[in-house]
Amino acid sequence: MKEFFRRALVALALLGTDAAQAVPELAAAAQVKAAVIYNLLLFIDWPRESAADDFRLCLFEGGALAAALETFADKPIHGRRLALRLVGNAPDDLRACSATAVEGGNPAALARAGAAAKTQPLLVIGEGTTAIDRGAMIGLATAGSRIVFDIDLAALRRARLGASSKLLRLARQVVE
Amino acid sequence: MLGIRAAAGAAALVAAAGASWAADDLAQLSLDDLLKIEVAGASRHDQPLSETPSTATVITAEDIRRFGFRDLAESLQMARGVYATHDRAYTYLGVRGFGRPGDYNSRILLLQDGARTNDPVYDQAMVGYEAPLEIDWVKRLEFVPGPSSALYGGNALFGIANAVLWSGAELDGTRVSVDAGSGRLARAGILSGRLENSGLDWVAGLSLYGRRGEDLYFREFDAPGVGNGIAHGLDGERYVKGLLKASWQNWRGSISFSARNKDVPTAYFGTAFDAAGNFARDQSLHADLAHGRALSVAWEEEIRLHAGSYRYDADYPYPAPAAANRDETRAVWWSAEYQLRYAGWRDHAWLLGAEVRRQPLLMQRNFDIDPRLEKLDDRHKGGGVGVFVQDEWRFASRWLANLGARIDAQQGQTTMASPRAALIYRPVDMATVKLLYGKAFRPANDYERRYGDGISQKANPDIEPERITTRELAIDAMPLPTLRLGLGHYRYTLHNLIDQELDAADNLLVFRNQSAKIQARGWEAEAEAMLAGGWRLRGSLTWQRVDQPGGEPSNSPRRIGKLFVDGPLTGGWLLGLNLQGLSPRRTLAAAVPGYVTGNLVLRQTEHTRHGAWSVGIYNLAGKRYWDPGGREHVQDALPADGRQVRVRWETVFR
Known part of the structure; x- marks a missing residue:
């Protein structure tokens, strides 16, 4: 059994290396979503008092999206440096964050972030078509082969965040 | 932070690879351009079920580790109103007060990465x-509790459990774990x-x-001429499980197998007590293979092929002079789905x-081993088709409707329609109200229709599907960022x-549809609070009442309470209680008392060079409690395990 298992692993690994020549035209969805998130941050305005040293983008778990966002660590956002933070369950964990991106499959975290945004200017970006119904201000989704995003403008305003007109134009749908 | 960096390594690899879009290239693009890039097709099966219109519970790998859950059933008990019972052969789930002893989990659907795993003979969701x-x-x-036949077809009466497995990018390395525990338990996993x-x-x-198990005492067999009630060394269990999973571009596939052997100490089906064998x-x-792709900006398709095989063998040593008897069940099936x-x-x-869906082989055999005497040899083929449609409609601001229906036609069975409608309203940001209505069904399975040995049980091919209609109202609220509340009524x-009954004409057991309907209602409440210092408190209370002719059904608790506490201790240890x-x-004849049990897990968080340790104590107080037994048991109630200890060592190689 073990021998079979080892061989299967080797075969898989070989498949991996050989296939490299043949492919790929498509981008990984998580990579594109990460780039979209970085750009979204550039088109959102935060009230002045929330300015800290770093621009903190907080993440709940180290999944595919978190890994892809690492590419953008230290890149500039509104004159500050983008810092990624993994947050846990403590109530104050979101306190120092300016934005949070919640991956799909974590509804409790999305609801929690949405609730936190009522008391601080926190941009909540969620994954999935129903994310804006569950606490997110911006919902990222895949439609066909493209990445799209929906905006809940009213929720943005309540968190004292502003969105540029360009952002609203590019959104698939704007909910008020 | 470490997690991010490690995973980022994997991501950078993708970018650096032959992929035409490297991460750094993407970083240079404008938002307009990013939204025009084509991405590899996401599967519907990748989409979290928690986004479906229901009161879903998500149990994360972190929860599984923190509370030391040892199998699916223990993990699923995190969901409100879910309870598990064990009869030392299989583990069964009860949901919303429905968990009849002797049923084989055929009213719950178990999915692995979105693919159905219930076998086609018993329709069993295997959770132990x-x-x-x-x-x-x-x-x-x-x-996801409640009816889901509108999307998944038969058997999704009380809920679906979907196990989403790790991807390679998320693992990014090798995890090795070794366990030792009570009852001479040993386990190793990579x-x-x-x-x-x-x-x-x-x-x-x-x-x-592998677990040798303990000697077990059953007072029903403590009688002169039978024995002293002790089943010696007959609770052993062993298994081997393997998985290969891969995805590349728009393709994904997996192969998994499991072989488990359980010694049965309960002398069920009238077998000899304290007898080996x-x-x-x-x-x-x-085996599962799926290909998804975008046809245009608005259209996406997915094709999924699945093949499965299930083998069941059981030996029943009967008291002399009767011969030992054997069951052999074989099922081979495949399915193709287009979305x-x-x-x-x-x-x-x-x-x-x-x-x-096609089942080229459905076989049930039963025979006496020596002298060989065939009692049942039923082989046939089966199959069915299903079509479904669903629309998620945001018809007004703050309102979402989810409407769907599925029609299933199965060989030799009545065609069934399963509609589902959900209305989701968010009156204020902090609260969501959901109104759900759905029908689900399960066709009589092969075992119920065709198993007959002519001695104790006979076949009945004319059973109609059973069906359920569920209505539900659920409210979720988050009054504070650190407090989540849920309330539901169904x-x-x-x-x-x-149900199985005794035919007075020939004194044989037979499965038949029961004419009387069963009605139930219940309330569910849950709360989750984040406390200072990273501590978390979760709890739920459910009340349910199931009415059926002849009074309350067996194994149907009126109330269930759960409490989960976890948080960091000093010295890098985590506590999960x-x-x-x-x-x-x-029970079928009497009743079992209520009980409270607790499990305590201490776990090291940081992996040092020497790995990390965790210790779990299950049934902490050594509480004696019982689960109701099915008709196949002499015991009206079966004792559960006393205090059990499991020690785990694990390490990660990058």
Whole structure:
């Protein structure tokens, strides 16, 4: 059994290396979503008092999206440096964050972030078509082969965040 | 932070690979351009079930580790109103007060990465160690209570459990774990995965488990001429499980197998007490291949092929002079599913699908071993088709409707329609109100229709499907960022219940539809609070009442309470404590008392060079409690395990 298992692993690994020549035209969805998130941050305005040293983008778990966002660590956002933070369950964990991106499959975290945004200017970006119904201000989704995003403008305003007109134009749908 | 960096390594690899879009290239693009890039097709099966219109519970890998859950059933007990029972052969789930002893979990659907795993003979969702997968392979376990036949077809009456397995990018290395524990338990597991430069994401896992078990006392067999009631060394169990999973571009596939052998100490089905050679063996093999792609900006398709095999062998040593008897069940099946999604119509998300299922072999045999005497040899083929449609419609600001229906036609069975409608309203940001209505069904399975040995049980091919209609109202609120509250009320009506009864004419057991309907209603409340210092408190209380002719059904607790506490201790240790209480339950003949049990897990968080340790104590107080037994048992109630200890060592190689 073990021998079979080892061989299967080797075969898989070989498949991996050989296939490299043949492919790929498509981008990984998580990579594109990460780039979209970085750009979204550039088109959102935060009230002045929330300015800290770093621009903190907080993440709940180290999944595919978190890994892809690492590419953008230290890149500039509104004159500050983008810092990624993994947050846990403590109530104050979101306190120092300016934005949070919640991956799909974590509804409790999305609801929690949405609730936190009522008391601080926190941009909540969620994954999935129903994310804006569950606490997110911006919902990222895949439609066909493209990445799209929906905006809940009213929720943005309540968190004292502003969105540029360009952002609203590019959104698939704007909910008020 | 470490997690991010490690995973980022994997991501950078993808970018650096042959992929035409490297991460750094993407970083240079404008938002306009990014939204024009084509991405690899996301599967519907990747979409979290928690986004479906229901009161889903998500159990994460972190929860599984923190509370030391050892199998799917223990993990699923995190969901409100879910309780598990064990009869030392299999593990069964009760949901919303419905968990009849002797039923084989045929009213719950178990999915692995979205693919159905219930076998086609017993329709059994295997949630104990007999499960087709290892709990360590699970990244996220989703439980969606209520009817889901509108999307998944038969058997989704009380809920679906979907085990989402780790991907290679998420594992990015090799995890090794070794366990030792009470009852001479030993287990070793390896799980490895990586996202290669070529874009190939692979996962491979293998687990071996063995437990000798303890001597068990059954007072029903403490009688002169039978024995002293002790079954000596007959509770052993062992399994081997393996997994290979890969995805590349728009393709994804997996193969998993499980073989489990359980010694049965209960002398069920009238077998000899304290006799060796009483075992049940389950082997399952699942292979899955899916290809998804975008046809245009608005259209997406997915094709999914699945093949499975299930083998069940059980020996029944009867008291001399009767011969030992054997059951052999074999099932081979495959299915093909096509799904089309359309997102081109503003405020709508459409899903259309069709599924074909074929069972080239369904075999049930029963015979006396020596002298060989055939009692049953039933072989045939089966099959069915299903078509379904669903629309998610955002018809007004703060309102969302989810409408769907599925029609299933199965060979030799009545064609069934399963509609579902959900209305989701967000009156204020902090609260969501959901109104749900759905029908689900399960066709009589092969075992119920065709198993007959002519001695104790006879076949009945004319059973109609049983069906359930459920209505539900659920409110979720988050009054504070650190407090989440949930409240739900449901009612369900079950028609045509398939149940075993004794035919007075020939004194044989037979499955028949029950004419009387079963009605139930219940309330569910839950709360989750984040406390200072990273501590978390979760709890739920449920009240349920099931009405059926002849009074309350067996194994139906009126009240269930759960409490989960977890948080960091000093010195890099995490504590996970969970308590569960059930009110008294009726058994077939009498009742079992209510009980509260608790499990305590201490776990090291940081992996040092020498790995990390965890210690779990299950049934912390050594509480004696019982689960109701099925008709096949002499015991009206079966004692559960006393205090159990499990020590685990694990390490990660990058």
